[in-house]
Each structure stands twice: as C-alpha cells, then as structure tokens.
Amino acid sequence: MNEIGLIGLAVMGQNLALNIARKGYSVSVFNRTSEKTQEFMQNKVKDEQIKPYYDIKSFVESLKRPRKIILMVKAGKPVDDVIQEFLPYLDKGDLIIDGGNSYFKDTSRRIKELEEKGILYLGMGVSGGEAGALHGPSLMPGGTQDAYEMVKDVLLKIAAQTEAGPCCTYVGNDSAGHFVKMVHNGIEYAIMQAITEVYDVLRKVLKLSPEEIGEIFEKWNNGELNSFLMEISYKIMKCKDKETGKYLVDLILDEAEQKGTGKWTSQTSLDLGIPTPSLNLAVEARSLSFFKEERVQLAKRVTKIYPEIDIDKEKIIKDLENALLFSVFASFSQGLWVISEASKVFEYNIDLSEVLRIWKGGCIIRAKILDFLRDIIKENKENVNLLNSEKALSFLMDKIDSIKYITNLAKDFYLPMLVLNSSLDYFLSMIEENLPANLIQAQRDFFGAHTYRRIDKEGIFHTEWEAE
Ligand code: NDP
Missing domain, CATH: 1.10.1040.10 (N-(1-d-carboxylethyl)-l-norvaline Dehydrogenase; domain 2)
Structure with a gap:
C-alpha cells in the first residue's frame, strides 16, 4: 500500500510525484490518458517508489487509509470530473488535495460538498513552475486544520527550504490557500x-x-x-x-x-x-x-x-x-x-x-x-x-x-x-488629502439624486441642481 496518491501527470504532477517519492514516500500515480503514465514511468522514474495505475479503482485501492490524493489536473471542470470519478471508491476521512490553480470559489464549493460526504479537502496553491514542483515549490494549503495535519509532514518536506523555514504553512480556513x-x-x-x-x-x-x-x-x-x-x-x-x-x-x-x-x-x-x-x-x-x-x-x-x-x-x-x-x-x-x-x-x-x-x-x-x-x-x-x-x-x-x-x-x-x-x-x-471625488458625488447627485455628504456638517444631502 502506498502513502500518497497523485492524479494528473502533466509537467506539474510528474515533478511533484518525483519530489514526494524522493523524500521517501511511496506514491501511486494515475492519469486520464494512460500513455502519459507509461511515458512517465519509462522516461522519468528511476529508483523512486512510484507505482502506476491504469484504472481509478485500483489506484484508490492501492492507497493506505485514510487516503491522501493530490490532484494536479487542469483547473475548472476537470477537477470536478476527476473527483466524481473516484469519489465512489473513497471512504469517510479520506483527503483530497487540489494542487492546481483552482478558482477559490470553486474550492469553497468543493470543500462544502465533500464535507457533507465526510471527505476532507485542501485547496493548495503551488508556485514555482515545473522546476519548483521538482526541487521544492512554495505551497499554500488552505482548508481545515485537521486536513492539513494529515499531510503536514509530507508538505513541509517537499516544499522549498529557506533560512526562514520550509515554504509551506497552513494558510487558513476554507479556500484561503487558493485565494492566496x-x-x-x-x-x-x-x-x-x-x-x-x-x-x-x-x-x-x-x-x-x-x-x-x-x-x-x-x-x-x-x-x-x-x-x-x-x-x-x-x-x-x-x-x-x-x-x-x-x-x-x-x-x-x-x-x-x-x-x-x-x-x-x-x-x-x-x-x-x-x-x-x-x-x-x-x-x-x-x-x-x-x-x-x-x-x-x-x-x-x-x-x-x-x-x-x-x-x-x-x-x-x-x-x-x-x-x-x-x-x-x-x-x-x-x-x-x-x-x-x-x-x-x-x-x-x-x-x-x-x-x-x-x-x-x-x-x-x-x-x-x-x-x-x-x-x-x-x-x-x-x-x-x-x-x-x-x-x-x-x-x-x-x-x-x-x-x-x-x-x-x-x-x-x-x-x-x-x-x-x-x-x-x-x-x-x-497620499492626497483632497481627491476630486467631491465632483463625482455632485455629478451623481445631479443626474441620479444619489445624495452626498458634506465636509462642513453631518447628514446626507440632495440638491435640485438646476434650481440652485
Ligand atoms: P495542465 O493544466 O495542462 O493540465 C493537464 C493535466 O490535466 C493532464 O494530466 C490532463 O490529463 C489532466 N486533465 C485535463 N482535463 C481532464 C479531465 N477532464 N479529466 C481528467 N484529467 C484531465 O497541467 P500542468 O501540469 O501545467 O498544471 C496542473 C495544475 O497545476 C493546473 O491547475 C495548473 O494551473 C497548476 N499550476 C501549473 C503551473 C505551471 O507552471 N504549469 C504552476 C502552478 C500551478 P490528460 O493527460 O489525460 O490530458
């Protein structure tokens, strides 16, 4: 049984899988187009503990529980499609980590939908391009603290290391990671x-x-x-x-x-x-x-x-x-x-x-x-x-x-x-004390009776401009 699963073997996914495996973790990988998985295994994987799977069920079943699955697929609908595909094989307490550039509102929605099913979800920003993914990216995971604790050790190890510590932290609740x-x-x-x-x-x-x-x-x-x-x-x-x-x-x-x-x-x-x-x-x-x-x-x-x-x-x-x-x-x-x-x-x-x-x-x-x-x-x-x-x-x-x-x-x-x-x-x-926004307020009030505030007295005012 492998410790981490990764779906999506384009540049980012391949390099992240290699990075994780080189830090001593066993990784199961899956990609929609199986030729890419084969190419990856033949050309990139050497001694790393990376095992390919060609159907989603055996991929999920190859993982230790609670399962931890990283998605590195194209942002948008593909993320929902992939989740729907493997969701039937997941158990309560399993964790999905979306490492793509997902829109934060999509991440909030996914967190809520999956929470109802007992599945944990982290929306994780990954920066550094393909070299970063391989040698140490900056990781911005957001979601629940419990979800973060499940993968904290792996993430801290694969992230870029600086004098100020690993470039990964629990960013915050909900879609905070993808927002950042x-x-x-x-x-x-x-x-x-x-x-x-x-x-x-x-x-x-x-x-x-x-x-x-x-x-x-x-x-x-x-x-x-x-x-x-x-x-x-x-x-x-x-x-x-x-x-x-x-x-x-x-x-x-x-x-x-x-x-x-x-x-x-x-x-x-x-x-x-x-x-x-x-x-x-x-x-x-x-x-x-x-x-x-x-x-x-x-x-x-x-x-x-x-x-x-x-x-x-x-x-x-x-x-x-x-x-x-x-x-x-x-x-x-x-x-x-x-x-x-x-x-x-x-x-x-x-x-x-x-x-x-x-x-x-x-x-x-x-x-x-x-x-x-x-x-x-x-x-x-x-x-x-x-x-x-x-x-x-x-x-x-x-x-x-x-x-x-x-x-x-x-x-x-x-x-x-x-x-x-x-x-x-x-x-x-x-640094400007007086912007010309006073004139905008006057214009708005002139054509739309939108009212304005004054600098010399409290209250909300409206003027019949042409009558003045
Ligand atoms: P792409 O964004 O080009 O995505 C390609 C991957 O998504 C392939 O594995 C592809 O599978 C899979 N995919 C696309 N549509 C579907 C679908 N409907 N169902 C299942 N799988 C699908 O790859 P990148 O590696 O460039 O990026 C991965 C994620 O990381 C993206 O969200 C991206 O925005 C983000 N990112 C990218 C960076 C970069 O420098 N490239 C940097 C930081 C984040 P298949 O092979 O079958 O087509």
Missing part, C-alpha cells in the same frame, strides 16, 4: 509587466542591446531588486537563438497570453472594493498586447515626434531601478491588502507575515523585498495597508522622484507604462 495563490499570481503579473516597461525604456530610449540590458538586470539582481523574476529576465536577455544567432527575446512575438488568475485577482479586488490598480493594469497590458494587427496598422497612421533631449544614461538607469522598486513595492502592497480584506470577509484567518515567509523560496515572486515587507507587517499586524508604515512611506518617498522622472520620460517617447504609471497614481491617490 490567486493573488500571488496577480502580483506576479504586475511585477512581470513592470519589468517589461523598464526594459522598454532601456531598449527604446537608451537604445541598449539585450546583452547590455542583461548586464544591467544582472547588476540589479545583486541588489535590492534581487528576485527570481529579475534573475530569469537577465538570463533571457543574454540568450541567443541557436538557429539565427540573434537574441531570442527580439524574435518573440509581443502578444502576452494569460490563463486567468490575474484577471480573477482583479475581479475579486473590485468585488471587495480594495484598490489594486497595478495588478489590474497588468492584466490590461496583456489584453492590449494581443491587438497586434491593430497596433501595427495604427502605428503607421501616426507621426511620433521625439524630443531632442540630452540622455544621461547613468541617471536613467538608476531612476529605472528605483522606479521598478517603487512599482514592485506598490504591487505587493496592493495584493497584501486584498488578502487581508478577504481574510476578514471570508473568515480565512490568514497570517500575512506567514504568507510572506512562504513566498521567500520556491515561488515565482520570491524576492529580497519580501523581508522588508515582513518587517513592516510584523511592526504592526493591523497595518493591512502597508503605506501606513513609516518605513514604507520613506521607502516610496525616496524613490518618488525617480518614478516621476521615468514615467514622464516614457511619455516623451510615446511609451506606455501601465503598471509604473498606476503604481505612482496609486501612491499619489493614497
């Missing part, structure tokens, strides 16, 4: 987009080659911007196409795809009423990129007049680094605020400092700045909006001139900067 993974991806979209905006200035304003940009990114990666996304970006810059000898990045079509987690983060933030402009604009940037044909045609129809300005290369590079740091901070700050609000609204009971700790290793948004963010949260756990901290304010104010300069420079060169601009606007909005 969703926002993780929203932040990931924003940071990726911010890096591309900085790259655009380096190549179009400073006219640097990918190699030269790679040198700059590598240097930044040795400093405050140290992160997985910075590291892969410098490596990408230096990579040449084997066929043509050209820089590969220059040959890649500029249409950015998406699978939906970034969009879900924005939709959810809008529903919760928490401002996440940098995360939202990162999704919009990907959508805009998809209109290649229109962009090509429109670019031909306008004349862009570029300014004749002295380019101070060293200043621009330093300001770009600061602007990127500003935007990365703003993106994390917005994401954490959403998590914090969701924790209250959905009663997840999430410890933000723990979330930041488990993002330190294995995951795509691992970054040096997480230590700084953790310090801010630890300073005052009520600081859900990080900007309330003195440290955060001085960090951003130190960099504000840089991001102002860079976003203006980009405009001079007709370069869009959806995330950098929105990061700055987010901060400017948050």
Whole structure:
C-alpha cells in the first residue's frame, strides 16, 4: 500500500510525484490518458517508489487509509470530473488535495460538498513552475486544520527550504490557500509587466542591446531588486537563438497570453472594493498586447515626434531601478491588502507575515523585498495597508522622484507604462488629502439624486441642481 496518491501527470504532477517519492514516500500515480503514465514511468522514474495505475479503482485501492490524493489536473471542470470519478471508491476521512490553480470559489464549493460526504479537502496553491514542483515549490494549503495535519509532514518536506523555514504553512480556513495563490499570481503579473516597461525604456530610449540590458538586470539582481523574476529576465536577455544567432527575446512575438488568475485577482479586488490598480493594469497590458494587427496598422497612421533631449544614461538607469522598486513595492502592497480584506470577509484567518515567509523560496515572486515587507507587517499586524508604515512611506518617498522622472520620460517617447504609471497614481491617490471625488458625488447627485455628504456638517444631502 502506498502513502500518497497523485492524479494528473502533466509537467506539474510528474515533478511533484518525483519530489514526494524522493523524500521517501511511496506514491501511486494515475492519469486520464494512460500513455502519459507509461511515458512517465519509462522516461522519468528511476529508483523512486512510484507505482502506476491504469484504472481509478485500483489506484484508490492501492492507497493506505485514510487516503491522501493530490490532484494536479487542469483547473475548472476537470477537477470536478476527476473527483466524481473516484469519489465512489473513497471512504469517510479520506483527503483530497487540489494542487492546481483552482478558482477559490470553486474550492469553497468543493470543500462544502465533500464535507457533507465526510471527505476532507485542501485547496493548495503551488508556485514555482515545473522546476519548483521538482526541487521544492512554495505551497499554500488552505482548508481545515485537521486536513492539513494529515499531510503536514509530507508538505513541509517537499516544499522549498529557506533560512526562514520550509515554504509551506497552513494558510487558513476554507479556500484561503487558493485565494492566496490567486493573488500571488496577480502580483506576479504586475511585477512581470513592470519589468517589461523598464526594459522598454532601456531598449527604446537608451537604445541598449539585450546583452547590455542583461548586464544591467544582472547588476540589479545583486541588489535590492534581487528576485527570481529579475534573475530569469537577465538570463533571457543574454540568450541567443541557436538557429539565427540573434537574441531570442527580439524574435518573440509581443502578444502576452494569460490563463486567468490575474484577471480573477482583479475581479475579486473590485468585488471587495480594495484598490489594486497595478495588478489590474497588468492584466490590461496583456489584453492590449494581443491587438497586434491593430497596433501595427495604427502605428503607421501616426507621426511620433521625439524630443531632442540630452540622455544621461547613468541617471536613467538608476531612476529605472528605483522606479521598478517603487512599482514592485506598490504591487505587493496592493495584493497584501486584498488578502487581508478577504481574510476578514471570508473568515480565512490568514497570517500575512506567514504568507510572506512562504513566498521567500520556491515561488515565482520570491524576492529580497519580501523581508522588508515582513518587517513592516510584523511592526504592526493591523497595518493591512502597508503605506501606513513609516518605513514604507520613506521607502516610496525616496524613490518618488525617480518614478516621476521615468514615467514622464516614457511619455516623451510615446511609451506606455501601465503598471509604473498606476503604481505612482496609486501612491499619489493614497497620499492626497483632497481627491476630486467631491465632483463625482455632485455629478451623481445631479443626474441620479444619489445624495452626498458634506465636509462642513453631518447628514446626507440632495440638491435640485438646476434650481440652485
Ligand atoms: P495542465 O493544466 O495542462 O493540465 C493537464 C493535466 O490535466 C493532464 O494530466 C490532463 O490529463 C489532466 N486533465 C485535463 N482535463 C481532464 C479531465 N477532464 N479529466 C481528467 N484529467 C484531465 O497541467 P500542468 O501540469 O501545467 O498544471 C496542473 C495544475 O497545476 C493546473 O491547475 C495548473 O494551473 C497548476 N499550476 C501549473 C503551473 C505551471 O507552471 N504549469 C504552476 C502552478 C500551478 P490528460 O493527460 O489525460 O490530458
């Protein structure tokens, strides 16, 4: 009898199964298409205790009770289909762990449905891509504490290990794990987009080659911007196409795809009423990129007049680094605020400092700045909006001139900067005592009698505007 079962042998499932087996556990595996299971067994499995099954009944029966089954299948309907398929063979007290990128509301529904049948369920965010799954991902399990206790030892062993401990913790109740993974991806979209905006200035304003940009990114990666996304970006810059000898990045079509987690983060933030402009604009940037044909045609129809300005290369590079740091901070700050609000609204009971700790290793948004963010949260756990901290304010104010300069420079060169601009606007909005929202209230009251509040007296007011 094997200790753990895993269903879904695409890249993530294969590597997670290998990772679990290499930590000394026996694993049963199953995949809908049996050829993939055979290929996996032949090409990837060596001495690991992994046993393949080709029908779901024998797969379930091969597991020690209470059974622990990890799903690594495509998010959405496939998760429900697979559960329905093996549910008849499960017993009360068995545990299902969904390690895919499931929508958190689906996870809440599944937890409830399965609880009625006596089956435990964990919705677990997994970050780190295929390499992470194999060598140690960041794991974000949510559900009941009892369910977590059943697999805690395995999860702590297979997760990435850092000085701050294994990158796995019990994230919180219900769909907390998948919620946190969703926002993780929203932040990931924003940071990726911010890096591309900085790259655009380096190549179009400073006219640097990918190699030269790679040198700059590598240097930044040795400093405050140290992160997985910075590291892969410098490596990408230096990579040449084997066929043509050209820089590969220059040959890649500029249409950015998406699978939906970034969009879900924005939709959810809008529903919760928490401002996440940098995360939202990162999704919009990907959508805009998809209109290649229109962009090509429109670019031909306008004349862009570029300014004749002295380019101070060293200043621009330093300001770009600061602007990127500003935007990365703003993106994390917005994401954490959403998590914090969701924790209250959905009663997840999430410890933000723990979330930041488990993002330190294995995951795509691992970054040096997480230590700084953790310090801010630890300073005052009520600081859900990080900007309330003195440290955060001085960090951003130190960099504000840089991001102002860079976003203006980009405009001079007709370069869009959806995330950098929105990061700055987010901060400017948050530090502005008087926003022009008074006029919106007046407009709403004018056309819809929606009423308004006043600054000089208590109460709710309505005006017959044209009669005044
Ligand atoms: P995919 O998301 O491409 O899913 C493929 C797997 O799902 C295959 O095993 C496939 O089986 C199975 N599947 C699809 N539809 C069904 C169905 N109706 N019934 C049964 N099985 C089905 O694989 P990945 O490995 O990329 O990802 C797995 C999960 O992990 C996803 O939720 C993904 O979002 C998430 N994830 C992925 C990351 C990545 O970097 N790829 C990172 C973090 C999370 P078959 O072989 O028969 O088609």
